[in-house]
Amino acid sequence: MVHAVNPPTDPNRHPRSGRRDLIGASRIFTPEQANRTLPLVRQIVQDVMQLRLEIAALNQQLAGLNERDANELMGHRDFVDEVDDVRDSLQQDRDRLARHMDELAKLGVVMHDDAEGYVDFRAVLDRRIIHLCWHIDEPEIGYWHEANEVAAKRRCIEGRRFAEERN
Template identity: 35%
Template sequence: MDVFGAVSPAPKAGGQKLFTTDKARRALPLVRRIVKDIVASVELLAGVEEEFADARYESSAESLEALADRRQRVQDRLRELVDELSELGVLLKDSRCGLVDFPARYQNRVVYLCWRLGEENITHWHEVDAGFTGRQPIGPDFE
């Protein structure tokens, strides 16, 4: 798992959960909490990694072991959070800024409803291969 970038693989055709805009918006309070915890865990992990790098040559074995244990606990928690999102059918695209996609169907094709931590609601979508820069507003014809 790459905790500093995209961590959820694209879903395979056929077996993925698809969201309507309504279902995605109803799931958003839970998703928001999980994503907020993911972003906080990534920041914490970066700090622990920095401490570990700084301490490598100057600290005792016990101190390094304590840092390694702390790093492992944060990584385990991060893995649990990412798994929780995955079980919901939500794709984590960027763990640093809290960017996620909800697979959906629009005009007989799979697209992604796009949301980022800090946004009030799900208001945009994009093609599967377009990414964040290809976001378009969700119009009344979306469903």
């Protein structure tokens, strides 16, 4: 599934030249800009989390098939077809997951815990790069943490002033 039907306006578009950063990871967001991307980001993150569950289930199914006496069953066409189908499904899901992660990267979003649904948006606070942190269950961006910290150390953004773009 392609999510970016109406991709958000790039917050780093230079107003005079129309230049856009080609690498999404270099984008800098304010909380307001990050919040505008959340409907799309939320959908992608939900899809990533669902794909992770499906991939885990397929891996478990494949492991179960491999535990069978493969030498005895390899001569049975049904067994071979089932193993091939599971492997094909697994590869398709991995490919879809990679496309979703690429889509997040193009938006300038880093998913740092796809099992829990945490994502980061790069921002500038007090002239240093920090991460605005969002969780799938939250209605909007409400927290930040230092770029080298985990989400567990996040702090409330209330009362903080974030730079529009990196100088």
